[in-house]
Amino acid sequence: MSATPAGWYLDPATGRQRWWDGAAWSAYFADEHLDAPGARQALGLPAAPGAPGSAPGAPPRRQVPVAGVVFIVLGAGGLVILFGAVIMGMLLAAAGA
Known part of the structure; x- marks a missing residue:
C-alpha cells in the first residue's frame, strides 16, 4: 500500500503524466485523456472551452x-x-x- 494519494504523476517508466489511483498505475495517460479528471490541470493547460472554470470570454458551447x-x-x-x-x-x- 502506497502513502501517495491518487492523482496525476510523472510515471518513471514512461516519462509521461499518468493517473496513480493510490495503489497502482492506471491505463490513463494525461496527454491521451485530456477529458479525464485533472488531466488538463496536470499538463498546465486551461480548462476545456465552455467547461466550468474555463477562461473568461471563452465561447459558450452551442446548443x-x-x-x-x-x-x-x-x-x-x-x-x-x-x-x-x-x-x-x-x-x-x-x-x-
Missing part, C-alpha cells in the same frame, strides 16, 4: 434548439403528405375521366 428541429421535421413531413395527397387526387381524377 441545438430542439423546438426548431422538431418544427422543421414536422413541417417537412406535412409537406410530403400534402404533396402526396395532391398527386394522388390528380391521378385518381385522371383515371376516372
